[in-house]
Amino acid sequence: MADVYDVIVIGAGPTGENVAKRAVRGGLTAAVVESELAGGECSYWACMPSKALLRPAAAVSEANHVKGAVGARLEVSGVLARRDKFAHYWKDDGQVEWLKNAGADFFRGAGRISGERAVKVADAELRARQAVVVAVGTRAVVPPPLAGVKPWTSREATSAHEVPESLAVVGGGVVGCEMAAAWSALGSRVTLLPRGGLLERLPGFAGDLVAKGLADSGVDVRLGVGVTGATRNGSVTLTLDDGTTLEAAEVLAATGRAPRTDDIGLESVGLAPGSWLDVDDTMRVTAVDGGWLYASGDVNRLALLTHMGKYQGRICGDAIAARAKGKEPEVRDRSSKTCIPQVIFTLPEVAAVGLTREQAEAAGHAVRVVEYEIGDVAGARLFADDYTGHAQMVVNEQTKTILGMTLAGPGVGEMIHAATIAVAGQVPLDSLWHAVPSYPTMSELWLRLLETYGL
Amino acid sequence: MADVYDVIVIGAGPTGENVAKRAVRGGLTAAVVESELAGGECSYWACMPSKALLRPAAAVSEANHVKGAVGARLEVSGVLARRDKFAHYWKDDGQVEWLKNAGADFFRGAGRISGERAVKVADAELRARQAVVVAVGTRAVVPPPLAGVKPWTSREATSAHEVPESLAVVGGGVVGCEMAAAWSALGSRVTLLPRGGLLERLPGFAGDLVAKGLADSGVDVRLGVGVTGATRNGSVTLTLDDGTTLEAAEVLAATGRAPRTDDIGLESVGLAPGSWLDVDDTMRVTAVDGGWLYASGDVNRLALLTHMGKYQGRICGDAIAARAKGKEPEVRDRSSKTCIPQVIFTLPEVAAVGLTREQAEAAGHAVRVVEYEIGDVAGARLFADDYTGHAQMVVNEQTKTILGMTLAGPGVGEMIHAATIAVAGQVPLDSLWHAVPSYPTMSELWLRLLETYGL
Numbered sequence: 001m002a003d004v005y006d007v008i009v010i011g012a013g014p015t016g017e018n019v020a021k022r023a024v025r026g027g028l029t030a031a032v033v034e035s036e037l038a039g040g041e042c043s044y045w046a047c048m049p050s051k052a053l054l055r056p057a058a059a060v061s062e063a064n065h066v067k068g069a070v071g072a073r074l075e076v077s078g079v080l081a082r083r084d085k086f087a088h089y090w091k092d093d094g095q096v097e098w099l100k101n102a103g104a105d106f107f108r109g110a111g112r113i114s115g116e117r118a119v120k121v122a123d124a125e126l127r128a129r130q131a132v133v134v135a136v137g138t139r140a141v142v143p144p145p146l147a148g149v150k151p152w153t154s155r156e157a158t159s160a161h162e163v164p165e166s167l168a169v170v171g172g173g174v175v176g177c178e179m180a181a182a183w184s185a186l187g188s189r190v191t192l193l194p195r196g197g198l199l200e201r202l203p204g205f206a207g208d209l210v211a212k213g214l215a216d217s218g219v220d221v222r223l224g225v226g227v228t229g230a231t232r233n234g235s236v237t238l239t240l241d242d243g244t245t246l247e248a249a250e251v252l253a254a255t256g257r258a259p260r261t262d263d264i265g266l267e268s269v270g271l272a273p274g275s276w277l278d279v280d281d282t283m284r285v286t287a288v289d290g291g292w293l294y295a296s297g298d299v300n301r302l303a304l305l306t307h308m309g310k311y312q313g314r315i316c317g318d319a320i321a322a323r324a325k326g327k328e329p330e331v332r333d334r335s336s337k338t339c340i341p342q343v344i345f346t347l348p349e350v351a352a353v354g355l356t357r358e359q360a361e362a363a364g365h366a367v368r369v370v371e372y373e374i375g376d377v378a379g380a381r382l383f384a385d386d387y388t389g390h391a392q393m394v395v396n397e398q399t400k401t402i403l404g405m406t407l408a409g410p411g412v413g414e415m416i417h418a419a420t421i422a423v424a425g426q427v428p429l430d431s432l433w434h435a436v437p438s439y440p441t442m443s444e445l446w447l448r449l450l451e452t453y454g455l
Numbered sequence: 456m457a458d459v460y461d462v463i464v465i466g467a468g469p470t471g472e473n474v475a476k477r478a479v480r481g482g483l484t485a486a487v488v489e490s491e492l493a494g495g496e497c498s499y500w501a502c503m504p505s506k507a508l509l510r511p512a513a514a515v516s517e518a519n520h521v522k523g524a525v526g527a528r529l530e531v532s533g534v535l536a537r538r539d540k541f542a543h544y545w546k547d548d549g550q551v552e553w554l555k556n557a558g559a560d561f562f563r564g565a566g567r568i569s570g571e572r573a574v575k576v577a578d579a580e581l582r583a584r585q586a587v588v589v590a591v592g593t594r595a596v597v598p599p600p601l602a603g604v605k606p607w608t609s610r611e612a613t614s615a616h617e618v619p620e621s622l623a624v625v626g627g628g629v630v631g632c633e634m635a636a637a638w639s640a641l642g643s644r645v646t647l648l649p650r651g652g653l654l655e656r657l658p659g660f661a662g663d664l665v666a667k668g669l670a671d672s673g674v675d676v677r678l679g680v681g682v683t684g685a686t687r688n689g690s691v692t693l694t695l696d697d698g699t700t701l702e703a704a705e706v707l708a709a710t711g712r713a714p715r716t717d718d719i720g721l722e723s724v725g726l727a728p729g730s731w732l733d734v735d736d737t738m739r740v741t742a743v744d745g746g747w748l749y750a751s752g753d754v755n756r757l758a759l760l761t762h763m764g765k766y767q768g769r770i771c772g773d774a775i776a777a778r779a780k781g782k783e784p785e786v787r788d789r790s791s792k793t794c795i796p797q798v799i800f801t802l803p804e805v806a807a808v809g810l811t812r813e814q815a816e817a818a819g820h821a822v823r824v825v826e827y828e829i830g831d832v833a834g835a836r837l838f839a840d841d842y843t844g845h846a847q848m849v850v851n852e853q854t855k856t857i858l859g860m861t862l863a864g865p866g867v868g869e870m871i872h873a874a875t876i877a878v879a880g881q882v883p884l885d886s887l888w889h890a891v892p893s894y895p896t897m898s899e900l901w902l903r904l905l906e907t908y909g910l
Contacts, residue, residue, distance in 0.1 A: 014894075051895055055837050056521045057524075059517050059518040060524045062518070063515055063517070066514045067534075067536065068529060068534030068537045069512075069527060069530075070529075070533065071527055072515070072518045072527035074524060075525045078523035078524075082523045085522075305893075305894070306894040306895075307892060307899070310891075335889045335890075339889065339891070342893055379506075382506045385537070411869065413893070414866065414870050414898055415869050417893070417898035417901060418876050421876050422880070424882075424887070424890035425876075425877070425887065425890065427876060427880035427882060431880045433786070435790075435875045435879035436763060436790055436795075436796060436875065437872050438762055438797055438871060438872070438875075439762035440761075441798055441869055443871075443872035
């Protein structure tokens with residue numbers, strides 16, 4: 001006989017946890033199924049360990065860029081020990097406990113959909129009265145030329161316990177840039193091989209400043225260089241499309257992500273295994289009838305970021321709870337397409353939210369773009385001697401509100417939420433003029449951007 | 456014969472500079488009169504030197520609170536040299552140049568109002584077609600018990616070139632707390648003597664956390680202890696109202712500010728010398744007929760902070776320019792009473808904006824207060840091991856908008872502008888829910904506050 005719950009969540013990452021928590025809060029029962037560790041990629045092989053590795057390097061760099069502060073340096077064993085602690089030593093007892101305290105039942109094993117509202121996990125058969133939620137996330141894609149050499153993926157790059165003497169990083173996205181920064185700081189001789197530029201989804205200055213920062217810290221950044229082949233013989237030898245070869249003790253494949261939907265029983269409900277799952281603004285899968293299947297987080301491809309997955313999880317859990325009461329949900333996803341914030345913890349940091357000029361224009365907005373050198377703000381010079389950074393603000397000229405902002409520079413990570421509020425809240429520039437930034441903080445950038453706009 | 460300008464600004468601090476810049480931008484001519492250094496208190500004896508002193512200590516502290524970052528320490532000579540540079544070696548050539556480039560004429564000397572629209576400075580007689588603006592700021596008040604010992608004021612505390620072996624700081628406000636932190640970090644044995652608690656205008660936890668931070672870094676914090684007498688004989692001996700005495704190499708009077716209006720000719724227009732000047736929401740002095748006299752910045756007592764003076768200066772300069780064209784100004788002061796942000800650069804930092812619970816209730820608002828431990832945010836733990844900090848959000852229960860926020864903890868200074876935008880923009884909580892904080896930044900505090908509220 002099947003165990004019956006209101007909601008069955010496949011995947012106990014941050015997204016699934018939020019779905020379950022909100023569903024239970026809405027009066028429903030929930031089961032959460034996880035084939036690996038409760039807590040998900042974020043807790044063990046992504047956000048937490050990567051930032052635990054990167055923060056000591058940032059703190060050292062920030063201190064060493066202030067005259068009068070001297071002597072700061074990294075201690076590799078301390079950094080790795082810190083990372084281990086933040087990854088909870090790759091044990092999920094705490095997360096399993098959290099789920100139970102949140103009122104959900106936890107099932108360990110590979111969850112597979114076996115038909116409408118039905119999920120099998122190990123020997124158990126689960127039935128959902130209301131909904132099944134797919135929150136299985138993504139895994140790293142290893143590109144064909146690297147398939148034969150068992151490269152590091154984001155998992156190994158965030159969990160390795162020894163610093164490779166040299167490291168080739170293939171891919172110039174967030175994972176490539178962050179891991180190049182982290183392992184270079186820890187003493188590895190890093191070569192970064194982006195097929196094009198760095199951070200190409202963002203305005204060009206972001207990638208340019210990160211490329212310069214990486215180069216200044218000793219990374220060999222080879223823009224526009226692809227990998228065509230690889231062999232491993234102790235070390236790895238890469239064949240590059242500029243006609244050269246590169247030998248490195250280790251290689252990291254950081255070229256993209258694929259949904260972990262290849263073995264979750266999608267075929268039982270007429271969907272293609274391995275596919276991304278399109279959803280509406282309540283996270284309901286649009287291609288399945290009956291409205292019982294939801295997909296939240298990375299797997300719906302809207303925004304492959306932990307915080308967006310958590311946001312979607314809250315929307316999703318609330319929506320299921322509302323519908324269980326016969327109501328259509330009031331709170332729907334407003335941000336996964338137009339107000340996605342992101343912080344990249346390189347040196348310098350990059351932080352962005354909302355639409356770039358290109359995205360805004362493609363969406364039909366009349367825009368004006370305002371630029372400012374963050375180093376011209378007094379608070380930035382106080383933060384770091386010889387501060388270098390750049391800001392770009394995209395204004396909707398019709399509504400006189402901000403559609404997007406991109407910041408690159410030391411310490412900008414905590415500055416972007418102000419822009420996220422301005423974008424999500426559609427705060428008019430005329431009101432932002434009365435939001436006075438405190439002197440002398442870096443946030444005075446806001447005043448400078450508004451003055452540059454013409455206020 | 457008098458020199459005639461549209462606007463005469465008395466005081467070339469940040470406020471006066473902004474008045475002049477905006478007036479010129481509005482098509483007017485402007486003269487700026489300064490008896491000391493162009494750039495004002497902020498540039499030479501307040502914000503800039505104090506933050507130049509405090510930032511190295513913060514950077515060192517932040518590095519030393521991250522496992523894996525080791526060895527950071529202060530080098531006193533480097534800190535003092537940095538401060539000297541940020542104070543431009545107490546020369547104002549650059550600021551005078553800035554004023555000229557902004558299109559204003561600069562007069563050095565004590566400006567005195569000599570009648571309606573008339574100002575005398577040295578041998579010159581200036582006449583204003585439109586307006587005279589008083590932007591002379593404030594000076595430190597030395598309390599009577601310290602008057603005979605020539606104590607340090609904020610000026611000496613921000614510009615001293617030798618570290619006193621010991622320092623008694625009298626006063627527990629912003630200057631007292633910041634300078635206790637700065638000189639303690641530089642090696643002085645500091646005793647802090649606030650008559651009551653620390654930072655008493657803010658919610659109690661802010662002062663409590665700063666008191667603990669100061670004590671942890673070696674400051675002897677004696678809450679509720681007043682000074683009743685003082686003698687100097689090489690070192691200073693203070694008589695305290697707890698019946699004890701305290702000897703210190705130097706003493707800092709940090710007990711309050713008074714307007715520098717005692718010798719600017721206020722009597723010639725029927726105002727009391729030495730008084731604060733009440734203004735309307737365009738910075739026009741309400742007690743003077745004819746609408747030609749304005750007062751901007753500290754001197755109107757609305758908000759004794761550089762950024763608020765600059766804000767008022769922009770409002771004021773724009774208002775004068777509008778009226779010169781026969782229009783009433785559209786942009787008026789909205790923030791000087793209800794949306795004042797402030798960052799206190801102690802360890803930990805304190806950042807606040809808007810109304811406290813008491814202020815909000817006194818203003819007749821139905822409020823709900825939400826509290827959260829910042830150390831429970833993942834991003835805070837990543838920022839500093841064993842992070843300790845606290846947040847308080849004051850919600851207007853009628854409009855469901857934020858009236859105020861107070862944060863205390865390492866690195867919160869750049870986080871407050873998000874709240875300033877939420878307060879100034881009156882962004883409803885329902886919209887803030889869609890302003891997703893980036894994971895794992897400290898700004899995820901916003902999510903936690905909203906969840907705690909009940910969203």
